[in-house]
Amino acid sequence: MTRHVVARVDDFPDRAIRRVEVAGKALCLMRRGEAFFALADRCPHGGAPLSGGRFTGTVESDGPGSYRMCRMDEMLKCPWHGWEFDIRTGQSWSDPGSTRTRAFATENVEGQELVKGPYVAETVPVSVDGRYVVVDLG
Amino acid sequence: MTRLPRIDVDFHVPQAPMADLLGYLDTYFRQQVTDREIHTQPFRLSSYPANSPLTCGAVLADRPVPEALDALGSDIAIASDLHGVVSLHNPDMRAALMSAVNDHLAATWLDTDPRLRGSIYVSMEDADLAVAEIERLAPDPRFVQVLVLAAQEAPHGQRRFWPIWEAAARHGLTLAIHAGGVFRLAPSVAGWPAYQFEDYVIQSQTFENILVSLIGEGVFQKFPDLRVVFLESGFAWLPMTLWRMDKTWRGTRQEVPWLDRPPSEIIRDRVFVSLIPCDPPGPDEVRQVLTHLGGTDMLLYASDHPHRQFDGHDPLPEGLPEADLPAILAGNALRAYPRLAADPAVSRLAPRKQEAV
Amino acid sequence: MNKPMRDTRAKTKLRLVDCDIHPAQKSPATLFPYLESRWVEHLKTFGTFTRQALVGQLSYPRMTANGMRIDAKPEEGPPGSSLQLMQEQHLDRLGIEQGHLVALGRGGMEERNPDLSAAMSRAVNDWQVAEWLEPEPRLRGGIVVPQDNPEAAVAEIARRADDPRFVQVIMSTRPNEPLGDRKYWPIYRAIAEAGLPLCLHPAGYSSGKPSTGTGWPSFYFQEHYTFVPGSEALVTSLVISGALEAVPDLRIAIIEGGFSWAPALGWRMDRHFDTFRAEVPHLTMKPSDYMRRHFWWATQPMEEPKNGRHVQDVIDWIGWDRILYSSDYPHWDYDDPDFIFKFPLDTWQREAVFGGNARALYGGRA
Numbered sequence: 115m116t117r118h119v120v121a122r123v124d125d126f127p128d129r130a131i132r133r134v135e136v137a138g139k140a141l142c143l144m145r146r147g148e149a150f151f152a153l154a155d156r157c158p159h160g161g162a163p164l165s166g167g168r169f170t171g172t173v174e175s176d177g178p179g180s181y182r183m184c185r186m187d188e189m190l191k192c193p194w195h196g197w198e199f200d201i202r203t204g205q206s207w208s209d210p211g212s213t214r215t216r217a218f219a220t221e222n223v224e225g226q227e228l229v230k231g232p233y234v235a236e237t238v239p240v241s242v243d244g245r246y247v248v249v250d251l252g
Numbered sequence: 253m254t255r256l257p258r259i260d261v262d263f264h265v266p267q268a269p270m271a272d273l274l275g276y277l278d279t280y281f282r283q284q285v286t287d288r289e290i291h292t293q294p295f296r297l298s299s300y301p302a303n304s305p306l307t308c309g310a311v312l313a314d315r316p317v318p319e320a321l322d323a324l325g326s327d328i329a330i331a332s333d334l335h336g337v338v339s340l341h342n343p344d345m346r347a348a349l350m351s352a353v354n355d356h357l358a359a360t361w362l363d364t365d366p367r368l369r370g371s372i373y374v375s376m377e378d379a380d381l382a383v384a385e386i387e388r389l390a391p392d393p394r395f396v397q398v399l400v401l402a403a404q405e406a407p408h409g410q411r412r413f414w415p416i417w418e419a420a421a422r423h424g425l426t427l428a429i430h431a432g433g434v435f436r437l438a439p440s441v442a443g444w445p446a447y448q449f450e451d452y453v454i455q456s457q458t459f460e461n462i463l464v465s466l467i468g469e470g471v472f473q474k475f476p477d478l479r480v481v482f483l484e485s486g487f488a489w490l491p492m493t494l495w496r497m498d499k500t501w502r503g504t505r506q507e508v509p510w511l512d513r514p515p516s517e518i519i520r521d522r523v524f525v526s527l528i529p530c531d532p533p534g535p536d537e538v539r540q541v542l543t544h545l546g547g548t549d550m551l552l553y554a555s556d557h558p559h560r561q562f563d564g565h566d567p568l569p570e571g572l573p574e575a576d577l578p579a580i581l582a583g584n585a586l587r588a589y590p591r592l593a594a595d596p597a598v599s600r601l602a603p604r605k606q607e608a609v
Numbered sequence: 610m611n612k613p614m615r616d617t618r619a620k621t622k623l624r625l626v627d628c629d630i631h632p633a634q635k636s637p638a639t640l641f642p643y644l645e646s647r648w649v650e651h652l653k654t655f656g657t658f659t660r661q662a663l664v665g666q667l668s669y670p671r672m673t674a675n676g677m678r679i680d681a682k683p684e685e686g687p688p689g690s691s692l693q694l695m696q697e698q699h700l701d702r703l704g705i706e707q708g709h710l711v712a713l714g715r716g717g718m719e720e721r722n723p724d725l726s727a728a729m730s731r732a733v734n735d736w737q738v739a740e741w742l743e744p745e746p747r748l749r750g751g752i753v754v755p756q757d758n759p760e761a762a763v764a765e766i767a768r769r770a771d772d773p774r775f776v777q778v779i780m781s782t783r784p785n786e787p788l789g790d791r792k793y794w795p796i797y798r799a800i801a802e803a804g805l806p807l808c809l810h811p812a813g814y815s816s817g818k819p820s821t822g823t824g825w826p827s828f829y830f831q832e833h834y835t836f837v838p839g840s841e842a843l844v845t846s847l848v849i850s851g852a853l854e855a856v857p858d859l860r861i862a863i864i865e866g867g868f869s870w871a872p873a874l875g876w877r878m879d880r881h882f883d884t885f886r887a888e889v890p891h892l893t894m895k896p897s898d899y900m901r902r903h904f905w906w907a908t909q910p911m912e913e914p915k916n917g918r919h920v921q922d923v924i925d926w927i928g929w930d931r932i933l934y935s936s937d938y939p940h941w942d943y944d945d946p947d948f949i950f951k952f953p954l955d956t957w958q959r960e961a962v963f964g965g966n967a968r969a970l971y972g973g974r975a
């Protein structure tokens with residue numbers, strides 16, 4: 115278990131989607147409210163950086179002409195062909211059988227807690243008086 | 253090998269002469285048609301000019317209907333008359349004459365040869381009148397399909413046509429879409445071709461768009477019992493169309509959320525295509541198309557008599573898998589046509605695929 | 610099954626040619642410096658006039674970000690309008706040796722006023738030179754012509770043909786008449802004489818004819834598909850009309866029109882050629898022979914059958930020397946070269962598709 119500090123919470127606005135590089139891995143880091151989500155930043159379909167995408171939901175339907183917006187902002191739309199990925203699991207809704215992108219566990223941690231370790235802070239210096247986004251690269 | 257039963261899903265009877273339709277019209281329309289000398293006009297569709305090699309170039313074209321059926325070895329054939337009255341703009345006169353064509357088909361052909369089954373030929377331009385015609389003829393079980401032309405004023409999937417498809421599905425009638433059109437619009441986005449050859453070639457491109465229309469609009473979700481048969485559409489284009497639709501669906505499904513599965517899965521057991529014309533040039537190409545298509549479940553044997561689609565007496569192209577022949581020749585037609593499946597005289601002939609192998 | 614051949618060159622970098630990049634104007638005013646003041650005034654007053662309901666906009670809204678990659682929007686202006694972003698995000702990232710500009714929209718191709726159409730084509734070509742080809746030597750231009758004003762189209766080809774930075778001529782795929790129409794043959798003669806290929810790339814602007822042979826579809830899901838039959842119909846028209854018999858050295862690149870339909874269309878034309886032969890005595894070969902003699906095909910949008918090998922069957926029929934890599938940057942259905950083939954390619958096939966075929970087709974110009 116390797117915990118990597120990838121951002122200061124205060125520097126990461128709500129609803130932001132950004133690419134962060136950590137331990138040689140490119141991640142698509144997303145914030146919704148106090149929760150952070152991280153996916154591998156490469157769309158398994160055609161290679162797009164997912165961090166260029168947008169939040170979306172899923173649309174359900176009872177039949178032609180019926181539209182129900184569901185799970186608003188729980189999906190990420192790939193910037194190229196628009197496939198939808200679950201921000202929690204990386205599961206694709208456009209090709210549910212066979213396509214998913216890797217999802218990583220994230221935490222929103224007090225600097226005080228964090229300094230007790232173990233953690234790796236490659237690019238984000240950690241101090242006790244802040245909150246940090248920590249990603250577990252497994 | 254014993255002879256396999258054959259159900260021919262695309263067999264054209266000679267076009268009813270206008271004079272023969274008069275007897276099926278009410279007094280008003282009979283007076284209109286004769287007084288305006290409408291019955292002296294030929295009413296041939298531009299898609300099938302009377303003497304063109306396409307329209308009448310088949311080897312068996314000159315045979316009378318029963319002899320042609322004998323020569324083709326058809327046990328059952330679904331008859332149609334692609335009559336030009338469908339192109340009239342007056343909705344009431346058009347409907348009256350199309351009813352006459354349908355009645356003429358029943359009296360002249362269904363009553364005289366037990367191998368023949370009928371098509372309820374309707375115009376899509378007035379849905380209420382089309383539904384009325386379906387209701388009028390549905391009690392006659394010999395009519396097994398509702399027949400419309402491919403090139404219309406609007407794509408077949410659109411909601412304005414749903415009452416027609418609803419009536420068809422409710423009566424167990426298959427929707428058959430046959431090549432040809434009323435030329436209300438340019439036959440492709442490219443415009444009006446100068447040659448009939450080109451016009452004929454691009455017909456299959458219209459079928460591609462029809463399939464995308466029916467799927468995109470959700471017709472198969474809306475009418476879970478509706479079966480659709482493409483007649484004289486060709487089928488070599490199908491794999492590419494399905495690849496492309498599945499791919500586009502993945503990126504556009506929020507726009508058409510009723511498509512809960514890839515289009516290629518939605519059409520399974522719902523859409524069928526006639527085997528003729530078989531455009532691939534030889535058995536290797538036929539096999540390749542069938543591999544790309546994932547099998548022969550969609551294929552329905554057809555002769556397209558008397559249109560010129562094959563040389564000699566047998567429409568069956570080479571390259572079809574031997575084991576699938578009973579289904580292609582007859583079994584698949586029972587899945588495509590609920591009324592044929594319900595007809596003991598027919599279902600006895602044609603084992604379904606699973607039973608055949 | 611053949612294993613891909615290993616040879617030492619497999620490791621050397623591909624000399625990538627991208628046959629489809631779309632530059633965009635920041636706004637309609639971008640073209641003004643390249644237009645006479647008469648036309649600047651005209652555009653400010655009347656705007657453009659095409660055969661569709663909306664001005665400068667389509668009635669089939671695209672699925673994603675107005676049809677663009679969501680990540681391709683520069684600070685200012687629409688996607689494709691910043692050379693710098695195009696360089697960073699596309700040319701540099703993929704290591705593209707040469708990229709071909711296909712300037713769609715606001716080039717006058719679908720404009721109804723014949724003189725404005727000629728003026729806009731000229732302007733869009735000057736704009737390509739000044740704002741793209743001069744500053745970025747990896748880019749090549751395409752001569753946009755007002756095909757429904759054939760005289761002006763021929764003049765525009767003459768004006769540009771000696772500039773080696775223009776590698777092809779671009780006509781609208783939604784012209785007023787089918788492209789086989791004799792009205793267009795003088796343009797084809799001029800293109801062939803200039804030694805340039807003709808590029809046919811679908812555009813969304815309306816020709817005034819519905820986008821299918823049976824009327825207007827409802828959803829973008831359906832409209833997107835119409836580009837396929839639309840391109841098929843153009844090839845059908847060019848072959849059957851005899852245009853290719855009249856201009857036997859015309860070479861045509863189908864860009865973004867798909868390629869997987871080529872075998873089925875060739876088979877279909879050949880199958881019915883026998884029946885209709887007497888109607889088209891001007892054809893001296895089988896229709897598929899014209900396809901093989903005259904056409905090249907771009908990869909994007911790549912087909913994605915469940916079994917990727919099915920694409921290989923299609924290309925085997927077309928010929929590996931006729932397939933051109935294209936990305937469609939910055940549009941939403943962009944293809945990355947590393948992802949498009951789902952089966953192993955031999956080294957020679959990779960080299961052909963990703964650059965060699967384009968270099969052969971575009972001669973010294975690519």
Ligand code: FES
Nearest residue numbers: 157159160192195
């Ligand atoms: S690259 Fe992400 S959907 Fe295609």
